[in-house]
Amino acid sequence: MTDVLIAGAGPTGLTAGCVLARRGLSVRIVRKHRPFTGHSRASVIWPRALHVMESIGAVDPLVAIGSRVTKVGYYSSGESIGRFELGRLRNTRFTFALGVSQHETEAVLESVFRAAGGEIADAEIVGLEQDDRQVTARLVELGRETRWSGRWLVGADGANSTVRDLLGITMDDVGPGVSFRIADAVVGGLPEDEASYCWTPGGGMAIGPHDRRAYRLAYRLTPDAPDASPDSFQRLLDARGPKRSRGVVRELVSTADFQARFAVARNFSAGRCHLAGDSAHVMAPAGGQGMNSGILDADALARRMVESRRNGASENRLAGYGAERRDAIGKIMATAVEHARDGGLRSDSDIAARDRRYRGMWNDSALHRDRMARLSQLDVDPIRTEGAITA
Numbered sequence: 001m002t003d004v005l006i007a008g009a010g011p012t013g014l015t016a017g018c019v020l021a022r023r024g025l026s027v028r029i030v031r032k033h034r035p036f037t038g039h040s041r042a043s044v045i046w047p048r049a050l051h052v053m054e055s056i057g058a059v060d061p062l063v064a065i066g067s068r069v070t071k072v073g074y075y076s077s078g079e080s081i082g083r084f085e086l087g088r089l090r091n092t093r094f095t096f097a098l099g100v101s102q103h104e105t106e107a108v109l110e111s112v113f114r115a116a117g118g119e120i121a122d123a124e125i126v127g128l129e130q131d132d133r134q135v136t137a138r139l140v141e142l143g144r145e146t147r148w149s150g151r152w153l154v155g156a157d158g159a160n161s162t163v164r165d166l167l168g169i170t171m172d173d174v175g176p177g178v179s180f181r182i183a184d185a186v187v188g189g190l191p192e193d194e195a196s197y198c199w200t201p202g203g204g205m206a207i208g209p210h211d212r213r214a215y216r217l218a219y220r221l222t223p224d225a226p227d228a229s230p231d232s233f234q235r236l237l238d239a240r241g242p243k244r245s246r247g248v249v250r251e252l253v254s255t256a257d258f259q260a261r262f263a264v265a266r267n268f269s270a271g272r273c274h275l276a277g278d279s280a281h282v283m284a285p286a287g288g289q290g291m292n293s294g295i296l297d298a299d300a301l302a303r304r305m306v307e308s309r310r311n312g313a314s315e316n317r318l319a320g321y322g323a324e325r326r327d328a329i330g331k332i333m334a335t336a337v338e339h340a341r342d343g344g345l346r347s348d349s350d351i352a353a354r355d356r357r358y359r360g361m362w363n364d365s366a367l368h369r370d371r372m373a374r375l376s377q378l379d380v381d382p383i384r385t386e387g388a389i390t391a
């Protein structure tokens with residue numbers, strides 16, 4: 001019997017596949033869509049997820065193509081209110097985040113997975129049943145219905161997860177939804193090693209190195225927003241960006257408008273089926289935590305499966321996955337919701353209080369480090385050694 005079927009070949013499914021295949025479990029990934037290049041989603045891998053990438057042999061190829069982000073700057077009406085350094089982090093050799101587009105991250109993970117003997121098929125999961133011995137999935141592959149049976153199923157099939165629906169698991173909203181516009185743009189004049197959040201009473205803009213060529217620019221979409229064009233992004237950058245370094249938009253590589261939600265699945269597990277990544281939780285991209293959280297879910301779940309397979313540990317060990325990750329996701333969401341709220345403040349008194357708070361964090365070494373540990377997800381998920389399971 002195959003050990004694991006993974007529905008989804010995004011960063012979550014591929015990371016789980018790499019951990020499992022490299023440790024000798026038989027694993028098959030099915031994906032509904034082939035990845036499309038040209039338009040990217042996540043653009044930063046934080047230090048905690050870089051540790052996972054290192055554990056599966058993916059960090060060197062990623063570092064070779066990504067750009068190192070060593071600082072996170074916060075600006076209020078163009079003036080600096082904090083410049084937080086990843087170099088202050090303790091207990092990690094990754095004192096940088098990596099700016100790399102999601103489709104490149106997926107390409108690296110796919111080649112690591114295939115090199116470890118993993119198999120990927122273009123197939124859609126459309127049904128499942130399970131008992132205490134096995135789970136059976138119904139798949140549609142090249143227009144034909146097939147069946148797969150194995151020990152466990154991972155639902156890493158994204159925000160509109162079929163696996164989640166088939167298991168009857170619902171999502172709870174934990175914060176207000178927001179609309180965003182993003183662009184990957186070639187911009188001159190910006191620092192290569194800093195991601196920044198630029199807040200003004202008229203709205204904000206997030207700026208970050210996206211890969212070695214382009215920057216990610218993002219802002220909250222309002223009904224009166226102009227069409228996406230180099231000129232409109234330039235005007236917003238001039239109005240909202242850091243005063244000390246004027247960015248010049250040279251080219252828009254791609255743009256996208258989308259609705260983001262903050263929501264968490266009621267359960268991450270049902271019997272032999274487990275949810276991970278966007279199928280278990282979705283969050284707005286401010287703070288860049290969505291993909292990173294999925295990578296850490298994948299690592300936590302796959303390690304529990306490896307341990308269960310090797311040591312015959314009871315299924316309860318695996319069931320602990322949901323509690324562990326729901327707790328971590330609750331904290332990550334709280335940071336992401338707080339971040340979105342900080343960027344949306346409009347009254348003078350709220351803005352003055354926020355700016356004082358950020359300056360205070362910046363100048364206090366413990367708070368400074370704590371801020372970076374939260375963004376890096378090092379605070380919610382201790383770095384694991386081989387075989388280590390937390391609960």
Ligand SMILES: Cc1cc2nc3c(=O)[nH]c(=O)nc-3n(C[C@H](O)[C@H](O)[C@H](O)COP(=O)(O)OP(=O)(O)OC[C@H]3O[C@@H](n4cnc5c(N)ncnc54)[C@H](O)[C@@H]3O)c2cc1C
Pocket residue numbers: 007008009010011012013030031032033034040041042043044102123124125126156157158159161162163182256258276277278279285287288289290291292293294
């Ligand atoms: C515009 C945009 C910008 C973003 N920016 C950021 C950012 O800056 N930082 C960040 O961390 N996150 C960001 N995110 C979020 C990030 O992209 C997601 O968190 C991440 O893609 C989740 O990965 P995943 O593998 O869980 O799911 P996905 O990447 O959605 O992958 C789902 C996979 O499941 C497959 N699938 C779907 N249904 C089925 C089925 N029935 N059967 C089989 N396979 C199926 C799909 O083909 C795909 O392979 C952004 C998202 C968007 C939309």
